[in-house]
Amino acid sequence: MKTLRIIGRNIRDAFKGVFRNFSLSFASISCITITLIVVAISIILSDNVNNFTKLVEKDVTIVAFIDNDASKEKIDEIKDEISSIDNVEKYEFKSKQDITSEMRDSSEVFDSIMKNWNDEESPIQNTYQIKVTDIKEIDGVANKVKKIDGITLVKYGEGTIDSLISTFEFVHKLCLGAVVALILVTAFLISNTIKITISSRQREIGIMRLIGASNLNIRIPFIIEGLILGLLGSIIPVILTIYGYTSLYNHFNGQLFSPFIKLIKPVPFVYETSLILVIIGILVGMFGSWRAVRKHLKI
């Protein structure tokens, strides 16, 4: 009961502290808000880029075209050789008939042209479609496949994929770096802003010490105050994340520039991001307060 009363008093004092020193609290809240907005943008960008990379990686396939003269035995031999290559995740044989029917299904134009081809006339080749375990190794795998006897051509969007992936990876790392840097900078800024708040309340802390408040008695309301500042500071970033990202997603119909680059679906992504923002806000606010009040306890 006594502990509950003390907790209740601490929370009440913390709220009082926020509102009675509103101009300084407002400075701290604004500081948290602005940084969390930038953190939100970085998280959204970083996660989407990461998502693009995964989608690209999932879609990238090496297509190995098999000589039309290759016998069934030869095709099996090729299969064995492909399976022995490192970094091959899976491979699938697609006969020229399968490819033809897929193409005919996909377009009326193809259908009208291809329906009169027989097996002899068709320029379509049998293929092996190969997926790799690590997209960075795609060059190596493609080169090895190319050397297999009976393979006439290997295609996988070489060059373009490499640069796309490395660009994505760079942006992803850059965003993550920005998030970490921003969190550190905010913690420092908050700590300084709260330090000003606390300096202006040094008298209060002095009086608390004088009437027999322990360090914990003094520190806890300030730490809760930091928590409240963090919580209040994360309101706008959370709203912007939820509504901003959802409307962005709807505006672009869930894809950026091409169907190839899909955006992450808003639910549950925006809620997860919001939770991260609130947690960052709270931790940064609490840490800032704790750091700032520590200095004033050696009276």
Add this chain to the structure above:
Amino acid sequence: MELIRLTKVRKTYKTGVTAIQDLNLSIKKGQFVFIIGSTGCGKSTLIKMLYREEKPTAGQIIVGGIDVGKLRNGKVYKIRRKIGVVFQDFKLLPKSTVYENVAFALEIFGLPKDEIHSKVIKALELVGLKSKIKNYPAQLSGGEQQRVAIARAIVNGPKLLICDEPTGNLDKNTGMEIMRVLEEINKLGTTIIMVTHDIDIVKKLQKRVIVLDSGRVVKDYAEGTYNK
């Protein structure tokens, strides 16, 4: 019964100034003691050591059974809870009402609301400020502010009340009002140690008077014997 005992106490500041030297003193429970002396004689240092704002360089200070000099910073609250302190500049929270300023001292310890209320009202009644519980310090006169500070100092029922020039900022009449309040508190059993420059008050009240000079006790007048 003894409440305070100082044995061979010395205080030398980092600047090299020795404020108190070789001081022995004993104060009994329920006494009202004035500490007087010229500026720089060590009065403030002496009482600051009693509530452990300063640590003695040498010697021992026992207050209510606690060796104050040995308390670490984190444990200072233990002695502060047994002592009420009143200052010349009142040290009130300007953004809190009279009631909140006094209740503040009890809320920290997690007392129930009802108990806090009755104790705060009782303390404010004792200093004659019950009618102003909703006022802010800035809306009160100097004497009233000092009475709030006294109420805050005694609300917790301390055994010892330390007053550092409580009338220093007040006119003569208001100062006497404060002294009447302090006498009232003393009659209820609280030991009072008061530092002052106001010789008129000291003469009028005829309590025990300790005279300090250069950090030493030069005179110790028993109750009713001071007549400078």
